[in-house]
Amino acid sequence: MPHEADIPEIRQIFLSATAQDCRTYREAVRDFIHDNIEQAKVFLQENWAEGGQFVEDVCKRKVDECDAYMGLFGYRYGWIPPNRQYSITELEFRWAVDRWGPGEAPIFVLRPIPGSEADQHLRDQADVIHAKQPVAEAAADRAAQQQFLARVDQWAGSGIILAPYRNQLQLVGKALSCIKDWNQELLRRAPRERFQAPGDINRDELGRIGRKTQIDALQDALNALRDRRSERAAAFLIHGPANHGQPEFVEFLRNWDDEWDDMDICYGQPTEPDSAESLICWACSQLGEPLLGEPTIDALAGLLATRLAGRSVVLILRTVGREANRLALFQQRFWQPLHDALASRCAGWKGRLYCFIADHAPLAEPPPAGFRTDDIAADDVDYRQILALPPLGQIAAHEVCNWLKALRKRAGVRLDEDECYAIANYATTTGGNPPDVYYYLNLHGFWSRAR
Incomplete structure (x- = not known):
């Protein structure tokens, strides 16, 4: 039966950031939100990385599962997965933009104000890591990050919440405000959704x-x-x-x-x-x-x-x-x-x-x-x-019967020969129009009984 859905306020936040250079700031954001919003959960990489799974699949699933995305961007572009054009950090941003679309969306971008204490901290942290890389590799990473930040700035003009900050205290305060302000607006709107159950046969x-x-x-x-x-x-x-x-x-x-x-x-x-x-x-x-x-x-x-x-x-x-x-x-x-x-x-x-x-x-x-x-x-x-391909046409009784016989191996459905023919004839009594055949097969109810 349809039911009233919960108000989709922000409870789970996907915090995207390059891990090494942004470690201090991203952990500060996580701890501050956890201390001040009881129901909130901020996910960092170490919370959801699962052994034996592809990083991209896990990241994308977490973006889809969370109620909001928060991007904390410094001066490193980071790791690019195999057969990808973009780093995992940029992919996470793109997945969030794609999930919620343009305009008003629970996407929050945290950027240091140029020349500020926070800006210098993130530059210094990036420099430490770049110094350990080959010169060409470090230069390519810096250039890719500048291009990514330019793309973020361009997209931010279409409705993303861009939160500039000068130091760590401002950062955690603005991160908290983003979540609280968003939830208050949602509570005022109180949207509702309805759901329907699927049919019997896949x-x-x-x-x-x-x-x-x-x-x-x-x-x-x-x-x-x-x-x-x-x-x-x-x-x-x-x-x-x-x-x-x-x-x-x-x-x-x-x-x-x-x-x-x-x-x-x-x-x-x-x-x-x-x-x-x-x-x-x-x-x-x-x-x-x-x-x-x-x-x-x-x-x-x-x-x-x-x-x-x-x-x-x-x-x-x-x-x-x-x-x-x-x-x-x-x-x-x-x-x-x-x-x-x-x-x-x-x-x-x-x-x-x-x-x-x-x-x-x-x-x-x-x-x-x-x-x-x-x-x-x-x-x-x-x-x-x-x-x-050859055009789709009517469905004959013998075709339904052949399908029913094949289900034993594929779906574990066990039917004897007489029952197969009885179901096939029943499904095609009004002709072989596919929607009618599907309707009568579901109406017969054999799927739930035979599995």
Whole structure:
């Protein structure tokens, strides 16, 4: 049942800072907030670093779990994770900006006033660490930090709370004020949220039913792509009449563990699905490195080039757009320019880019320019085109039955032959329209009984 949610006041704060040079100040902020706000918890790296896990994954999860982000920036850029363009500190900032968006958000940036006691302290601490590094490495770190701070200053103009301070006492006082003032404003607004429960059968399981033709065609196309060593990217179209199971098939692709082993999966849709710029911002955000500047194909290609050097990436869009010319817009303004930009950077890559777009209408016959429907695994495929999978269609009783029989290995569902046929016939009594089949399968209730 829907219920009233708690007021989302700040209780957990992600404090981002380079550890060694900012150690004294970040620990002072933590202790002062803990002493003055009973319910508050400030997370530093040593609180959430977990053995055996990737640092990036743990950091991003903590940013997503916390109620606020606080950036304490000095004069070191810090460690850059493998296959990344930015340091872990800048990534944390970008993740926070992406999570809460522009304008008013629980993002607080603490910066020393130039020439102040705090400014000199942080410079001195950074110099100590830079002195231990090779000269070129130290210079590169200083330059990268200046560029990062310039990006922070530019973004701060769109609503981030920027708190300048002169010394440690001012720092802890302003950090505390940021949290208290924010909570008081939230208490006055008292927002409410509502939640709904999901259905019984997982949508990715429903997306398998009756889709052997599409899955086999896709598998053949992927194998053909991998045989062409010089090709590093391909895009595929999922299409069919409206309400023919596009959302469920997309969910299946998202969770296709047999195929996407150890790859970065990016799933969802941009705010404005017909806009190439919105799509670029969405893709960068999904890849964990949100843009702060102009959304350009070149910016996305640069990010992908860094990532694909070490692993493959899968982009899955729930919809290609709403405009009448949405397919042409995607192919001409996004995919073809991106493919060309990636081709100029592909030397030495280990990974590939796989892009999937879903359209909730049948593809025109003949297909528009830039789309291919026949023999998408052939040697003459031009990967600047969008490769269209066979259209999604009705679901027959024997296809439901085959799916039910396969569930024993995959999901632990045990059904005898007679029950499989009974459920399959029941699910297709009103025809094979996918939403009806899914509805009757859930209505039957076998999933919860058989597991």
